[in-house]
Amino acid sequence: MVNAAGSFPPLWTVAHILPEDANAQAKWSAIKDSVPPIDTKPAAGETFDAAAYPPDDPDCWWTATKCTKPKVANVPEDIYVVPEPRTLGYGFDDGPNCTHNAFYDYLKKENQKATMFFIGSNVMDWPLEAQRAVKDGHEVCVHGWSHQAMTSLPSEDVFAELYYTQRSCFLAMQSIKIAAGVTCTCWRPPYGDVDDRVRAIAHGLGLRNVLWNTDSEDWQVGSTPNYTPELVDAQYQGLIDDCNKGVYDQEGAMLLMHELNDFTMSTAMKWHGKLKATFKSIVPVCVANNITQPYVEKDIKFPTFEEYIKPANKLATNVTRTSTTTTATGATKSPTPTTRQTANTRRNAWAADMKAVLFIGIGLVFAI
Numbered sequence: 001m002v003n004a005a006g007s008f009p010p011l012w013t014v015a016h017i018l019p020e021d022a023n024a025q026a027k028w029s030a031i032k033d034s035v036p037p038i039d040t041k042p043a044a045g046e047t048f049d050a051a052a053y054p055p056d057d058p059d060c061w062w063t064a065t066k067c068t069k070p071k072v073a074n075v076p077e078d079i080y081v082v083p084e085p086r087t088l089g090y091g092f093d094d095g096p097n098c099t100h101n102a103f104y105d106y107l108k109k110e111n112q113k114a115t116m117f118f119i120g121s122n123v124m125d126w127p128l129e130a131q132r133a134v135k136d137g138h139e140v141c142v143h144g145w146s147h148q149a150m151t152s153l154p155s156e157d158v159f160a161e162l163y164y165t166q167r168s169c170f171l172a173m174q175s176i177k178i179a180a181g182v183t184c185t186c187w188r189p190p191y192g193d194v195d196d197r198v199r200a201i202a203h204g205l206g207l208r209n210v211l212w213n214t215d216s217e218d219w220q221v222g223s224t225p226n227y228t229p230e231l232v233d234a235q236y237q238g239l240i241d242d243c244n245k246g247v248y249d250q251e252g253a254m255l256l257m258h259e260l261n262d263f264t265m266s267t268a269m270k271w272h273g274k275l276k277a278t279f280k281s282i283v284p285v286c287v288a289n290n291i292t293q294p295y296v297e298k299d300i301k302f303p304t305f306e307e308y309i310k311p312a313n314k315l316a317t318n319v320t321r322t323s324t325t326t327t328a329t330g331a332t333k334s335p336t337p338t339t340r341q342t343a344n345t346r347r348n349a350w351a352a353d354m355k356a357v358l359f360i361g362i363g364l365v366f367a368i
């Protein structure tokens with residue numbers, strides 16, 4: 001096994017293709033000619049300047065217009081609603097999180113599967129936590145390497161942000177020998193910031209864009225001054241009220257939530273029962289869209305929507321792999337930090353964490 005620490009960009013900085021990474025270079029060479037000539041957008045962090053952008057939306061820039069149907073050929077439409085009426089698409093951005101075990105325990109107890117949009121730098125920091133998502137039968141998608149406004153990045157960096165996140169998930173899952181890793185086929189842009197240039201690059205990596213049509217705003221508590229927990233509760237209650245009013249009688253809701261901190265996760269747990277009592281069903285994105293093989297590796301199977309909603313369905317058994325080959329040997333060091341670390345600390349710790357991941361193998365046994 002190669003030393004993964006040398007195969008990834010520095011954490012929590014804009015990813016660039018590593019000069020010595022021949023695989024990434026070759027993949028980018030194969031994709032770049034299919035990327036439409038769209039300029040980078042003016043953006044800084046979470047602030048977007050759409051004022052100078054043409055109102056006819058030539059680039060299908062979601063940030064400016066909520067456009068979800070690409071204007072370039074050969075790029076699939078975004079997924080942003082749930083086809084089934086009164087059904088809730090259940091997904092969490094920004095994980096994996098080092099303190100998420102109570103949250104994942106809750107989801108397991110409730111037999112509730114979700115879609116987890118993982119940040120590559122977090123996967124490198126918390127590989128064991130990333131593995132739990134797959135072990136527990138959740139769907140895993142890509143959410144970028146360092147959580148950037150993607151339309152503001154040069155195309156090669158957009159590629160690197162997605163490529164290395166996809167690769168980090170693959171290696172993290174490979175190490176627990178759900179056979180041969182899992183390669184994500186879905187992604188969600190940080191801040192929803194996507195246009196046709198970014199979509200085309202993601203599509204070149206086999207990644208389908210997933211957005212949302214209702215927002216818990218949970219991330220704002222602790223980030224936006226004076227944004228209170230009560231405002232987040234009001235968002236959840238508003239979703240329930242909308243469902244009761246028939247807003248989702250034709251198509252279901254795709255809810256944006258975050259595996260970001262204890263508040264966002266505990267709030268999700270607090271509202272799960274009420275959402276369950278309101279919506280006909282709550283399902284991960286792939287199940288909502290009858291995507292039964294959400295990874296490149298086709299031997300991982302999820303249920304169809306109809307199978308999922310059967311009362312006696314035991315979903316954990318659906319995440320199975322046919323191969324159980326185990327080749328890694330050595331130490332079984334398995335760091336499970338209990339507190340959220342600073343970015344600097346994470347940067348220093350990531351190599352050790354990833355090395356541990358790569359050598360976990362024989363000693364790790366789990367039920368799926």
Ligand SMILES: [Zn+2]
Nearest residue numbers: 093094190191
């Ligand atoms: Zn995010």
